[in-house]
Structures are given as structure tokens and as C-alpha cells.
Amino acid sequence: MRDCPRYCQRFSDISISERILNSLFLLTIAIGYLFSLGQVYFTHQGRDGQPGLSIADVAIAYHGSPDQTRLAAAINGPMAGNLKSPADKEIILDWIDSGAQHGIYESQVAPVLQRDCLGCHSPASGVKVPPLTSYEEVVKLTEADRGASIPSLVRVSHIHLFGIAFILFFVGKLFIYCDMPVWLKRLTIGIPFLSMLVDIFAWYLTRETPAFAYLLVVSGALMGLSLNFQIALCLYQMWLPISYYRSFAAMLKNRYADLWEFVLFSEQSIRFRKAVRQKGWEACAYLWEKLVCWLDRELLLRKGGRLIGMCQDGIKRLM
Numbered sequence: 001m002r003d004c005p006r007y008c009q010r011f012s013d014i015s016i017s018e019r020i021l022n023s024l025f026l027l028t029i030a031i032g033y034l035f036s037l038g039q040v041y042f043t044h045q046g047r048d049g050q051p052g053l054s055i056a057d058v059a060i061a062y063h064g065s066p067d068q069t070r071l072a073a074a075i076n077g078p079m080a081g082n083l084k085s086p087a088d089k090e091i092i093l094d095w096i097d098s099g100a101q102h103g104i105y106e107s108q109v110a111p112v113l114q115r116d117c118l119g120c121h122s123p124a125s126g127v128k129v130p131p132l133t134s135y136e137e138v139v140k141l142t143e144a145d146r147g148a149s150i151p152s153l154v155r156v157s158h159i160h161l162f163g164i165a166f167i168l169f170f171v172g173k174l175f176i177y178c179d180m181p182v183w184l185k186r187l188t189i190g191i192p193f194l195s196m197l198v199d200i201f202a203w204y205l206t207r208e209t210p211a212f213a214y215l216l217v218v219s220g221a222l223m224g225l226s227l228n229f230q231i232a233l234c235l236y237q238m239w240l241p242i243s244y245y246r247s248f249a250a251m252l253k254n255r256y257a258d259l260w261e262f263v264l265f266s267e268q269s270i271r272f273r274k275a276v277r278q279k280g281w282e283a284c285a286y287l288w289e290k291l292v293c294w295l296d297r298e299l300l301l302r303k304g305g306r307l308i309g310m311c312q313d314g315i316k317r318l319m
Contacts, residue, residue, distance in 0.1 A: 009177060010177050010178075010179055010237075011177045011178070011179075011234075011237050011238045014177070019238050019239065022174055022234070022238060023235060023238060023239070025170070025174075026171065026174065026231045026234055026235055027235075029167060029171060029227075029231060030228060030231050033224060033227065033228065037224075040053075041053050043061070044057045044058055044061045045057055047060040047061060047065070048060060048065075055213050055214060055217060056213075058206070058213045058216060058217060059206060059210035059211075059213040060147070060210075061147070061148065062147050062148050062153075062203055062206040062207045062210075062213070062216075063147045063206055063207055063208070063209075063210040063213075064146040064147030064148075065147075069096055069141060069142045071092065071096060071138070071141040071142055072092075072093055072096055072142075074141075075089050075092055075093070079117075082116050082117065083112070083116050084115070084116060088112045088116070091108050091109065091112060092109055092112065095108065095109050096142050100138075100139050100142040102135055105135050105138065105139075106135070109138070110135075113132045113138065117132050118132060118133065121133070147207050148203070148207055150204075150207075153203050153204060153207065156203075157200050157203070160196070160200060161196075161200065164196055165193070165196070167227075168192045168193055168196070168227065171227060171230050171231060171234075172189045172192075172230065174230075174234050175188065175189060175230040175233070175234055176189070177234070177237075177238075178233050178234060178237050179237060180233070188226055188229060188230060189230075191222060191223070191226040192223045192226045192227050192230075195219045195220070195222040195223035195226065196219075196223050198215065198219040199216060199219040199220045199223060202215045202216035202219055203216065
């Protein structure tokens with residue numbers, strides 16, 4: 001059996017043309033990731049009525065909010081920038097609060113929607129968003145905001161799984177060329193895939209229980225950090241000789257050897273790690289108890305009835 005470190009290819013083995021091609025691909029993915037963060041911000045921000053993006057905004061996006069309607073959630077959040085003025089927003093919100101009467105809709109609300117919204121919210125646009133071309137269509141959106149529907153989550157899930165999996169695969173194929181400890185390389189390659197799966201399943205969990213929005217945010221952040229770590233290290237080792245990398249690592253080791261010794265073996269550090277370990281087990285036990293309660297309530301007591309009902313509802317909407 002061949003010795004892997006002897007035969008595995010490294011960035012020092014590839015040509016300049018390959019390095020240029022790989023670098024442009026990695027930079028494009030990094031820029032695309034920045035735009036995806038912007039898309040997440042502009043899609044979810046402001047749903048709780050406060051400026052900026054928060055955990056509450058994410059929870060409302062997937063779980064909904066009994067305190068506001070779907071139309072109000074949209075114009076308070078991602079659609080707020082499409083209205084020409086804050087006065088138009090207040091007109092629509094006042095109309096919803098007053099009972100969504102037909103007469104006020106025709107005289108005040110319809111002109112605003114026709115001017116600012118029908119470019120996308122009409123059958124002619126071809127965009128898969130709720131139509132706003134008639135009173136009957138608009139008044140449906142003045143019901144309580146129930147969050148993302150199962151069919152919409154399924155549609156976005158399959159797009160993310162196929163698209164992001166390809167990105168992680170090709171970036172991971174390049175990351176294999178990096179010169180680093182094997183255990184760290186394997187861990188770094190696996191984390192983005194696991195984080196992506198946890199992130200997508202967290203959408204459905206958040207739809208049922210808004211507290212899972214924290215899991216959604218943490219898993220998404222972990223995927224982004226690990227992906228960009230791979231990109232940065234690939235670019236670094238692709239263009240700087242490995243001797244620079246090794247000398248830099250040796251310099252850090254020598255300079256911070258005393259600090260490393262203190263972190264690992266000092267009495268204060270040992271006590272701190274024991275305390276963290278104890279608190280960590282307590283936190284894990286608490287989360288496990290909550291998970292068991294959630295499963296018991298949703299799956300055991302109701303015997304999957306609610307899940308089956310959501311699937312049936314999703315099939316009806318798709319048909």
C-alpha cells in the first residue's frame with residue numbers, strides 16, 4: 001500500500017495556469033458568499049419591526065408571528081424598500097388594522113400596490129410570489145402570519161442541497177492539496193457538509209418551534225466559517241511556498257511556546273477546563289431533555305398526525 005504523504009499531490013505540484021484557474025474559482029465563490037450574506041440580510045431583516053437582522057427576524061421568517069399578518073410582515077421586512085415612501089407603508093398597515101375593508105382597498109391600497117408591487121406580484125411576471133392583482137388575492141395575505149409553508153421549504157431545500165453540495169465538493173477537492181495535519185483536514189472537509197444539513201433541517205424545526213432559530217444561525221455560521229477557511233488556506237498555500245508556511249508555523253510555535261505551555265498544563269487552565277466540561281455536560285443534558293420532550297409531543301403523543309397532515313397539505317398545494 002502506498003504511503004499517502006509521499007504520493008498525494010500538493011499545490012507545489014500544479015502549474016501556474018492551474019493556480020490561476022483555481023484562484024479565480026475560489027475568489028468567485030468567496031464573493032458569491034458575501035452576496036449570499038447580503039441576500040439573507042435583506043430577506044429577513046426588519047420582520048420584528050426593529051431595524052437590522054436579529055434572531056427574532058429569523059424565527060418569524062420560518063415560524064411566523066401571530067402578532068402580524070403575512071402582508072404586514074412582508075412590508076415591515078424584505079419588501080419595505082419597494083415602497084416609494086413610509087407613508088405608503090402606513091396606509092397599508094392602517095388598512096390591515098382597520099379590518100381590510102374593500103372600499104378603502106380600492107381608493108388607497110390598490111394604487112400603491114399597482115405602482116410598487118405588481119412588477120413581480122402578478123401572473124405575467126412569472127415570479128413565484130403571491131399575486132396582488134385583486135382584492136380577493138390581497139385579503140388572503142391579511143390573515144395571521146404562519147411562517148414558511150412546507151412546499152416552499154421543500155423547494156428551497158432541494159435547490160440548496162444540490163447547489164451548495166457542488167460548491168463544497170469542488171472547494172474541498174482543492175483543499176485536499178493543502179499541507180496540514182490529516183485529522184484537521186478531514187475535520188474541516190466534513191464540517192461544511194454537516195453544517196449545511198443541520199441548517200436545512202433547522203428550517204423545518206424552526207417552523208414548528210421558534211427556539212430552533214438559534215440552531216439555524218449557528219449551523220449557517222459554522223458552514224460559512226469552515227468554507228471560507230478552506231478558501232483562504234488554499235489561496236495562501238497556492239501562491240506562497242510551503243517553506244514560508246512552515247517557517248511561519250515554527251515562528252509562532254517558538255514565540256508562543258510559553259503561552260501554549262500555560263494554556264495546556266497550568267493549574268488555572270486545568271481548573272478552567274474542568275469547569276467548562278462540567279457546564280458543557282449540563283448544557284447537553286438540558287438540550288437533550290428539551291429534544292426528548294419535543295419528540296414526545298410531536299411524534300409519540302400525536303403519533304405523527306400533524307406531520308402527516310402537513311405532508312397532505314403540501315401535496316394538495318403542489319397539485
